[in-house]
Amino acid sequence: MRKTLRYGMVGGDLNAFIGGVHRIxxxxxxxxxxxxxxxxxxxAANKECGQFYRLDEDRIYADYKEMAQKESEREDGIDFVSIVTPNFLHYQVAKEFLNHGINVLCEKPLSFEVGEAEELKALAEEKGLYFAVNYSYSGNNMVKEARELVKQGVIGDVINVNxxxxxxxxxxxxxxGDQKMVKLSSWRKDPKVAGISNCVGDIGTHIEHTVSYITGLKLKKVAAVLDNYGQPLDLNANILVEFDNGAHGVYSSSQVCVGHMNGLVVRIFGTEGAIEWVQENPNVLSVTLKGQPTQIYNRGMGYVSERSKEMNRLPSGHPEGLYEAFANIYKCYISTILKKVNGEEPAEGDLDFPTVDDGIAGVKFIHACVESSKNNAVWVEI
Amino acid sequence: MRKTLRYGMVGGDLNAFIGGVHRIxxxxxxxxxxxxxxxxxxxAANKECGQFYRLDEDRIYADYKEMAQKESEREDGIDFVSIVTPNFLHYQVAKEFLNHGINVLCEKPLSFEVGEAEELKALAEEKGLYFAVNYSYSGNNMVKEARELVKQGVIGDVINVNxxxxxxxxxxxxxxGDQKMVKLSSWRKDPKVAGISNCVGDIGTHIEHTVSYITGLKLKKVAAVLDNYGQPLDLNANILVEFDNGAHGVYSSSQVCVGHMNGLVVRIFGTEGAIEWVQENPNVLSVTLKGQPTQIYNRGMGYVSERSKEMNRLPSGHPEGLYEAFANIYKCYISTILKKVNGEEPAEGDLDFPTVDDGIAGVKFIHACVESSKNNAVWVEI
Amino acid sequence: MRKTLRYGMVGGDLNAFIGGVHRIxxxxxxxxxxxxxxxxxxxAANKECGQFYRLDEDRIYADYKEMAQKESEREDGIDFVSIVTPNFLHYQVAKEFLNHGINVLCEKPLSFEVGEAEELKALAEEKGLYFAVNYSYSGNNMVKEARELVKQGVIGDVINVNxxxxxxxxxxxxxxGDQKMVKLSSWRKDPKVAGISNCVGDIGTHIEHTVSYITGLKLKKVAAVLDNYGQPLDLNANILVEFDNGAHGVYSSSQVCVGHMNGLVVRIFGTEGAIEWVQENPNVLSVTLKGQPTQIYNRGMGYVSERSKEMNRLPSGHPEGLYEAFANIYKCYISTILKKVNGEEPAEGDLDFPTVDDGIAGVKFIHACVESSKNNAVWVEI
Amino acid sequence: MRKTLRYGMVGGDLNAFIGGVHRIxxxxxxxxxxxxxxxxxxxAANKECGQFYRLDEDRIYADYKEMAQKESEREDGIDFVSIVTPNFLHYQVAKEFLNHGINVLCEKPLSFEVGEAEELKALAEEKGLYFAVNYSYSGNNMVKEARELVKQGVIGDVINVNxxxxxxxxxxxxxxGDQKMVKLSSWRKDPKVAGISNCVGDIGTHIEHTVSYITGLKLKKVAAVLDNYGQPLDLNANILVEFDNGAHGVYSSSQVCVGHMNGLVVRIFGTEGAIEWVQENPNVLSVTLKGQPTQIYNRGMGYVSERSKEMNRLPSGHPEGLYEAFANIYKCYISTILKKVNGEEPAEGDLDFPTVDDGIAGVKFIHACVESSKNNAVWVEI
Ligand SMILES: NC(=O)c1ccc[n+]([C@@H]2O[C@H](COP(=O)([O-])OP(=O)(O)OC[C@H]3O[C@@H](n4cnc5c(N)ncnc54)[C@H](O)[C@@H]3O)[C@@H](O)[C@H]2O)c1
Ligand SMILES: NC(=O)c1ccc[n+]([C@@H]2O[C@H](COP(=O)([O-])OP(=O)(O)OC[C@H]3O[C@@H](n4cnc5c(N)ncnc54)[C@H](O)[C@@H]3O)[C@@H](O)[C@H]2O)c1
Ligand SMILES: NC(=O)c1ccc[n+]([C@@H]2O[C@H](COP(=O)([O-])OP(=O)(O)OC[C@H]3O[C@@H](n4cnc5c(N)ncnc54)[C@H](O)[C@@H]3O)[C@@H](O)[C@H]2O)c1
Ligand SMILES: NC(=O)c1ccc[n+]([C@@H]2O[C@H](COP(=O)([O-])OP(=O)(O)OC[C@H]3O[C@@H](n4cnc5c(N)ncnc54)[C@H](O)[C@@H]3O)[C@@H](O)[C@H]2O)c1
Structure with a gap:
């Protein structure tokens, strides 16, 4: 029985942002x-990175197609690939590896077009492969706790989301401008590399996934106003949403809101209670039952759900952060693949990672927002 | 020269909510x-209240019309009236006092119909009377500070509002439900008493005013989704907004969001900085210049604007609250009327109270939201 | 039956800090x-103030002794006096009014010497008068809630206080220095006017009272380090404390801690739970039962104690502040005196104001801290 | 030139708390x-752990003495050892490895006796070895930023510490009790394993180090009250401190304060400003210049010091937590050892890890607190 997996990576050299986070x-x-x-x-950059990680020289590939091909031919080939390139490559790289029978974990947004995302899903199913899409915030322990609380009915029926x-x-x-903030790669502003949206595609889509992960609801339609402020792509978005249960809500996504660094905040309001989670202080969760004091849940305490305990790493008060969220996505994904390679059936907890379905939902959301905004914020079905 | 004024009140007996706040x-x-x-x-309730305040028996009136009439005839008649009844009476009571030449401070929302509000404005102008509408949150010291900072250009051009x-x-x-919260008068849910909206009319309109007070911007149009959840009037609203400078934003107003008591929160984002004010902790203001640390301004400190200092009551760290916001509205309004009765010209600072124009803007906002919501969240011009 | 009282004030002209707060x-x-x-x-300042409040000219007194004398002789004389002068006058002014049979509400610290404070107590008892000392923070609604929770045993036995x-x-x-903070009257730094302590006397003593009010515990001894930094009186103090139940704790009092405006924070730790109250955000109370999430209690909600409800003024989320704390002290004190003048017995709730006993405890605390600090932080019994 | 090091570990099997944190x-x-x-x-547990990490069977040692011996004899022996056992073993294990010429990173507290700690220092110096003691909180990025700000004189001279x-x-x-918190290993309560103190030794000593790291000040004396509540060792401590510059302060350390999980909070007050850092929300730092608004510094922003930038891992708003603090300690320690093995001189930044001197200071602090508490909180020199 195998206890460990082998994996490969496309993108994410030593100067990239997210590839290194994945590896850690x-x-x-x-x-x-x-x-x-x-x-x-x-x-040169490719080799430098591969050597840093002590890869065999012949497994530092000049080209992802070659990599897919060669790895699929090796007996000790990779069990899965992590795709951490800019957006425009996700679809083609993922397809290549799927075609070679290799499981894929791909960064979001999954693809430019909805059809491409659906194609990837079909391909993965056909090949019997596991396809994860890295909506990493659902890896956070307290996001999982939020989901459990909603599942248990603690906040009743969801009636509003902010x-x-x-x-x-x-x-x-x-x-x-001479603001001196550290900036992410500027390809995000280039339609050829990023796709039809910058702000909604890069971060708005995390809102969509995180809310849907916590609530179990699906978006029915959106009415969106995107602001480009003279740029090719959007930098700001305010979006009305309607869920499949009829509840409404609003999502705001922006790269121009001074005072906010990476401010993902999710507030779910139900008939019996409400939940609030703030990514920048991720180890706590605010839970209020109607008519009762707000309770500050702390990760790692005895009162949290079994699921939160299973996924816990550090004692309460010892902060977990972004790496742990990613590590939790991988924990589940790797458990699943390990079981697969060992001929076992993954458990429900193992399958607790965002999949190609979440990836499709994300691409649909981006398209619907852009279309709505182009049409005077008319409702667009998802 | 007169140093003090005489005033009367319509509504606000000893069991009412807001009348007592006005008197204090x-x-x-x-x-x-x-x-x-x-x-x-x-x-009986009328007398009990009048006697508690040691009014002359003949100035405890059975009827506001009689009151307007009699007070206008007395030499020592009231200089202004405060109207603190449920909404449906605002227009008729205000009109009566204006018609009798008496200055009016009226609670919001000013009237059911836009035409009524405009009629009141015309009447006040015709009679040369001062008409205040009690959008009380702009009385808060740190809301005034926010306005000063925007005026001074500290946050640049406003580009987004949340x-x-x-x-x-x-x-x-x-x-x-068996939630045991203390509740406000239930007339708010009755269209005949409250008007066409509950949630937007009662609290959403405070958002509209506070934002407009701070930014100096006017709303151009709204796209709103109101939720009634089976009730006659709305209990929840999510509203996209567009301002006259082209900026967008989103307002959320709700009476069903568990965990929030009286949560007015205003965040203004500009090209050079941002401001955040939270009503439940009103003595501080978050101010961020782009690329810089967020600064927590404290009311009463040496660094605040002259205007904030003028309107300050307590040393920094000694909390002012709701009463002081109301007291500040009255401070300006009374200064204005005092100057008027003494034949002087009110200064700019004296005139720093919400007027009938703000009242009109509020009624227009409510109507636009309701109309938009009825029409599938289509944009409605204001 | 009388429904209202008449009162007089010593100190607190139009430019003073705290007198105006009392009047409001x-x-x-x-x-x-x-x-x-x-x-x-x-x-001149005296008259200006008296006239502003429309006092009869003959009741604006040049001298507090004359005032005590004359008011005690009038049939419509004052029912109580509020003493809001700098510290050195408290004892003599209070004594004068007590001697003339007038109830007293006096600012803290009650006197320079412990013996003086005890003398005032004896005198008040002898004359059958009510003597309040304005430890105003115990007037805060959520401080009362904290006291109720401790009384009900919610946090078990107190084991530590911070x-x-x-x-x-x-x-x-x-x-x-060219710091531009608004400053309080500088008499606080003058031993002849302030007494043997500045920092502990002006604010440390509020800690002592607020903790004792909430917990019902009495201080047994203190070990204190006061820092004068070259000034005649202390500007900073760190104090170990021991209570009569054997629990320990620490009090920190300072006028030189940058970033803190009026930062009274009380944390009480018990065997079963803990409570935290922060004066600058006074409408909430943090309550934690061991092993449970921290709960944020909001003033005005259905779940608070009967006592908190009785003393509530505004609906939850509508902030009460410093004035309301003072108003609550007066509410109880005036209820007590009203019952007294009407020949009734005050109820327990009426008597919920700090008394001359609290005043004595405060003076003892100040003396013990100063003595300990002079003796190398040795324990000093109280 | 070597690019990577080999290390070994004593303690920290798969069920231990801190060993796994070190490895990650x-x-x-x-x-x-x-x-x-x-x-x-x-x-069995030893093997299970070694196998999990794919160690060669002959390098999973039954005994740390054997390990020190064998590793020192191998050509490819370890470059350093991490000691993560309970306290009583630190001294003897460290001594063994030093004696065999192996660099040591040891958990805190360094030893039971001050003499032992000093012996380790002498031995390390004699052997020319680098000895780190894992006071991990000084690995936090914003703790480093705090230290830089103090160094730059931003807060002036330190006058008070809380x-x-x-x-x-x-x-x-x-x-x-039937509280259901997750608990750390209970050896902490056993004097034979933990030493003369539980609470001060386990966590109080982190306060001592973190403050000294940020301020550069050394403790001169302490006056401490430790509470055992009937247990063999202390569970609670309140400690007055005096620094070598004459400033005073207070440290509170407790394992019985309900509502606090891992609440290390450091507040440094200076003549020109103040700094506050809260371990449970470690990515921000509050910085106030006197008379100015409090500023919330965010890790990763353009305005932080060069040192903070060097040690940064994730963009602002992407939370780093406990692992990163440990990783930063190792980053410096490993850089130092790498330079050593390559015959280079470590730079100042490389040497930015807590050393055996910090370890000695910690043991002295623990002893002084215990001694003071046994003697009625008398001042004890350090
Ligand atoms: N889940 C999250 O929270 C999260 C956070 C950040 C980024 N992302 C996603 O991760 C992806 C990468 O973002 P980033 O910020 O790391 O970008 P980046 O620009 O920092 O790194 C992109 C990397 O891809 C490499 N690359 C480009 N073309 C390649 C090719 N043809 N073959 C191999 N490598 C190639 C680049 O050399 C670079 O190393 C994006 O899709 C982004 O949306 C997700
Ligand atoms: N500015 C604010 O923040 C704020 C806050 C609360 C309420 N309000 C507004 O204040 C108004 C009153 O609200 P409330 O909560 O105090 O309501 P309430 O029901 O508590 O009090 C209404 C009062 O009006 C009196 N009244 C009714 N009909 C009357 C009549 N014909 N003549 C004289 N008095 C009459 C009632 O007897 C009662 O005393 C509303 O318009 C509300 O929107 C504003
Ligand atoms: N409870 C609280 O929270 C609180 C807050 C602030 C002040 N205080 C206490 O209130 C008292 C006054 O403090 P303050 O800040 O208002 O001081 P202040 O200097 O602002 O005012 C003192 C007032 O006393 C008057 N006064 C002085 N000598 C007098 C005399 N012989 N006869 C009549 N009036 C005289 C002065 O003219 C002035 O009006 C102090 O004892 C202080 O400790 C308590
Ligand atoms: N720096 C920090 O923030 C921090 C945090 C936690 C613990 N610590 C310190 O780390 C040390 C370990 O604490 P912990 O909580 O991980 O304890 P733990 O009880 O969880 O783990 C101790 C480990 O030591 C092993 N061990 C015991 N005796 C041994 C021996 N003779 N040889 C080899 N291994 C042996 C045990 O098998 C166990 O794996 C303590 O000194 C503690 O003070 C530091």
């Missing part, structure tokens, strides 16, 4: 080893 | 005395 | 009227 | 590999 996250549980990669089309993801770092694209 | 607020500066009133159509006013107390109208 | 506070419930005063030894009262405004007395 | 922390930067260990005296480390998890040792 995988290391938390020590059940998968990086053995192959194509980290950068530039071979969620936001606010950042500041692009405000200089409209202001008189 | 007036007392803060000791420059106006309650001398006449019609506090309740029920004469504001909300969330309450919990009506959640039992949809939940399985 | 009394007005909240409208059951006592200011009819006499000696607001300032300077007659409380502080931190201010910034005197830091320039030690720093290189 | 080392992995963040990928520059050291675990190759040897003695994780548990029980051989710091605490409060936990709840042992309250049942005194209450009527």
């Amino acid at each position: 996250a995988v290391n938390f549980d020590g059940r998968a080893q990086l053995v192959a990669g194509c980290f950068n089309p530039d071979m 969620a936001e993801y606010l950042q500041e770092y692009l405000v200089d694209d409209i202001g008189k | 607020a007036v007392n803060f500066d000791g420059r106006a005395q309650l001398v006449a009133g019609c506090f309740n159509p029920d004469m 504001a909300e006013y969330l309450q919990e107390y009506l959640v039992d109208d949809i939940g399985k | 506070a009394v007005n909240f419930d409208g059951r006592a009227q200011l009819v006499a005063g000696c607001f300032n030894p300077d007659m 409380a502080e009262y931190l201010q910034e405004y005197l830091v320039d007395d030690i720093g290189k | 922390a080392v992995n963040f930067d990928g520059r050291a590999q675990l190759v040897a260990g003695c994780f548990n005296p029980d051989m 710091a605490e480390y409060l936990q709840e998890y042992l309250v049942d040792d005194i209450g009527k």
Whole structure:
């Protein structure tokens, strides 16, 4: 019985943002080893990265297609690939690996077009592969706790949702700017690389997933106003939403809201209670039963759900952060693949990672927002 | 030269909510005395209230019309009247006093119909009277500070607004309820007394005013989704807004959001900075310049604006609350009327109270929201 | 039966800090009227103040002794006097009014010497008078709620206390200063006017009272380090305390802690739970039962104690502040005196104001801290 | 030139708390590999752990002495050892490895006796070895930022310190208990394993180090009250402190303070400003200049110091937590050892880890507190 997996990575050289987070996250549980990669089309940067991780020279690939091909041919080939390139490559890279029978964990947004995302789903099913999409915030322990509380009926029926993801770092694209914030890669502003949306595609889509993960609800339609402020893509979005249970809500997503760094905040209101989670202080969860004092749940305490306990890493008060959220996504995904390679059936808890279905929902959401905004904020069905 | 004023009150008996707040607020500066009133159509309650305040028996009126008439005839008649009845009476009572040449401070929302509000404005102008509408949150010292900062250009041009006013107390109208919250008068849910809206009319309109007071912007249009959850009037609203400068934003107003008592929160985002004010902790203001740490301004400190200092009552760290906000509205209004009765010109600072124009804006906002919601959240011009 | 009282004031002219707060506070419930005063030894300022409040000219007294004498001789003389002068006058003014049979509400600290405070107590008892000492923070609604919770045993036995009262405004007395904070009267730094302590006497003593009010415990001994930083009196104090039940704790009091305006924070830890109250955000109370999530109690909600409800003024979420705390002290004190003048027995709730006994405890505390600090922080019994 | 190190571990099997944190922390930067260990005296648990990490069978040692011996003899022996056993073993294990010429990173508290700690220092110096003591909170990025700000003189001279480390998890040792908190290993309450103190030794000592790290000040003396509540060792401590610059302060350390999970809070007050850091929300730092608004510094922003930038891992708003603090300690320690093995001189930034001197200071602090408490809280020099 295998106890560990081998994995490869596409994208994420030593200077990239998210690739390194993935690698550290995988290391938390020590059940998968990086053995192959194509980290950068530039071979020097690619090699530098591969050597840092002591990969065999012949598994530092110049090209992801070659990588898919070669790895699928090896006996000790990778069990899954992590795709951490800019958006425009997700679809084609994922497809390539699926076609070669390799499980895929891909960054969000899954693809440019809804059809592409659906194609990937069909392909994964056809090949019997597990396809995760890295909506990483649902990896947070207290997001899982929120989901459990909703499932248990603690807040009753969801009647209203108010969620936001606010950042500041692009405000200089409209202001008189010499702001000195550290910025993410600027490909996000380029339609050819990022797709039809910057702000909604990069962060708004995290709102959509996190809310849907917690509530179990699906979006029915959106009415969105996106602001480009003279840029090719949107930097700001205010979005009315309607869920399949008839409840309404509002999502705000922005890269120009001064004072907010990475401000994902989710508030779910129900007939019997409400829940609030704030990503920048992720170890607590506010839970209020109607007519009662707000309760501040702390990760790691005896009163949290079994699921939250299972996924806990550190004692209460010892802060977990972004890496742990990613590590939790990988924990479940790797458990699933491990069971698969060992011929076992993954348990419900193992399957607790965002899938290609979540990826499709995300792409649909982005498209619906952009379309609505182009049509004077008319409701667009999802 | 007169140093104090005489005023009367319509509505606000000893069991009412807001009338008592007005009376205490007036007392803060000791420059106006309650001398006449019609506090309740029920004469027993009316008398009880008048006697508590040691009014002359003949100035405890059974009827507001009689009161307007008699007071206008007395040499020592009231200088202004405060109208603190349920909504449906505002227009008719205000009109009566204006017609008798008496200045009016009226509770919000100003009237049921936009035409009525405009009629009141015309009448006040014709008669040369001062008409205040009690959008009391703009009386808060740190709301004034926010306005000064925006005026000074500290946050640059406003590009996005995110504001909300969330309450919990009506959640039992949809939940399985034995919640034991203290509740406001239930006339708010009755269209005949409250008008075409409950939630937007009672609290949403405070968002509209507070934002407009701070930013100096006017609303151009709204796209609103109101939720009635089977009740005659709305209990929840999510509203996209567009301002006259082209900026967008979102307002959320609710009486069913568990965990929120009286949660007016205003966040104004500009090209150079942002401001956040939270009514439940009103003595501080969050101010962020782009790329800089958020600063927590404290009321009463040396660094606040001259205007904030002028309107300050207590040293920093000694909390002012709701009464002081009301007292500040009255402070300005009474200064204005005092100057008027003494033949002087009110200064800019004296005129810093919400007027009939704000009242009109509020009624227009309510109508636009209701109309939009009835038409599938289509944009409605204001 | 009398429904209202008459009161006089010593100290507190129009430029003073706390006298005006008292007058507004009394007005909240409208059951006592200011009819006499000696607001300032300077007659111009004295008159200006008296006239502002429309006092009869012959009741604006040049001298508090004359005032005590004359008021005691009038049939419509004052029912009680509020003493709001700097500290050195409290004892002599209080004594004068007691000697003339007039009830006294006096500011803290009650006197310079413990013996003086005890003398006042004896005198009040002898004369059958009610003597309140204005430890105003126990007037806060949520401080009362805290006391109820402790009484009900919710937090078990008190085992540790951590409380502080931190201010910034005197830091320039030690720093290189052009700080522009609004400052309180500088007599606080003068031993002849303030007494043997500045920081402990002005604010530390509020910690002592508030903790004792909430817990019902008495201090047994203190070990204190006071820092004068080259000034005649202390500006900073760190104090170990031991209570009569054997529990320990620590009090920190400072006028040189940058970032703190009026930071009274009280945390009471028990065997079964804990309570935290923060004066600058006074409408909430943090309550934690061991092993459970922290609960944020909101003033005005259905779940608070009967006592908290009785003393409530505004619906939940509508902030009460400093004035209301003072108004609550007066509410109880005036109820007590009203019952007295009407020959009734005050109820337990009426008597819920700090008395001369609390005043004595405060003076003892100040003396013990100063003595301990002079003796190398040795324990000093109280 | 070597790019990576080999390390071993004593203690920290798969069920231990802190050993696993160390291993994950080392992995963040990928520059050291675990190759040897003695994780548990029980051989089954020891093997299980070693195998999980794929160690060579002959490097899973039954005994730490054997491990020190064998590793020192191998050509590819470990470059350093991490000691993560309960306290009583630190001294002897560390001594053994030093004696065999192996660099040591040891958990705190360093030893039972001051003399032992000093002996370790002398031995390390004699052997030319680097000795780190894992006061992990100084690994936090914003603690480093605090230290930089103090160094730059931003808060002027330190005049007062208020710091605490409060936990709840042992309250049942005194209450009527069925609290369901997750608890740390109970050896902490056993004098034979933990040493002369539980609460001060386990967490109070972190306060001492963190304050000294930030301020650069050394403790001169302490006056402490420790509460055992009938247990063999202390569960609660309130401690007056005096620094070498004459400033005073207070430290509170407790394992029985309900509502606090892992509440290390450090507040440093200076003549020109103040700084506050809260471990449970570690990515921000409150900085106030006197007379100015409090500023909330965010890790990862452009305005932080060069040092903070060097040690940054994630963009602002993406929370780092406990693992990253440990990873930062290792980052510096490993950089130092790498330079050493390559014959280079470590830079100032490399040496930014707590050393055996900090370990000695910690043991002295614990002893002084215990001695003071036994002698009625008399001042004890350090
Ligand atoms: N889940 C999250 O929270 C989260 C956070 C950040 C980024 N992301 C997603 O991760 C992806 C990467 O974002 P990032 O911020 O790390 O971007 P980045 O620009 O920092 O890194 C992109 C990496 O992809 C590599 N790359 C580009 N083209 C390649 C090719 N043809 N073959 C191999 N490698 C190639 C680049 O060399 C670079 O190393 C994006 O899709 C983004 O949306 C997700
Ligand atoms: N500005 C604010 O923040 C704020 C807050 C609360 C209420 N309000 C407004 O104040 C008004 C009153 O609200 P409330 O909560 O105090 O209501 P309430 O029901 O508590 O009090 C209404 C009062 O009006 C009196 N009244 C009714 N009909 C009357 C008549 N014909 N003549 C004289 N008196 C009459 C009633 O007797 C009662 O005393 C409403 O318009 C509400 O929107 C504003
Ligand atoms: N309970 C609280 O929270 C609180 C808050 C602030 C002040 N205080 C206490 O209130 C008292 C006054 O403090 P303050 O800040 O208002 O001081 P202040 O200096 O602002 O006012 C003192 C007033 O006393 C008057 N006065 C002085 N000598 C007098 C005399 N012989 N006869 C009549 N009036 C005289 C002065 O003219 C002035 O009006 C102090 O004892 C202080 O400790 C208590
Ligand atoms: N820096 C920090 O923040 C921090 C946090 C927690 C613990 N610690 C310190 O870490 C140390 C360990 O604490 P813990 O909570 O992990 O304890 P723990 O009881 O969870 O783990 C102790 C480990 O030591 C092993 N051990 C015991 N005797 C051994 C021996 N003779 N040889 C080899 N291994 C042996 C045990 O098998 C166990 O795996 C303590 O000194 C503690 O003070 C520091």
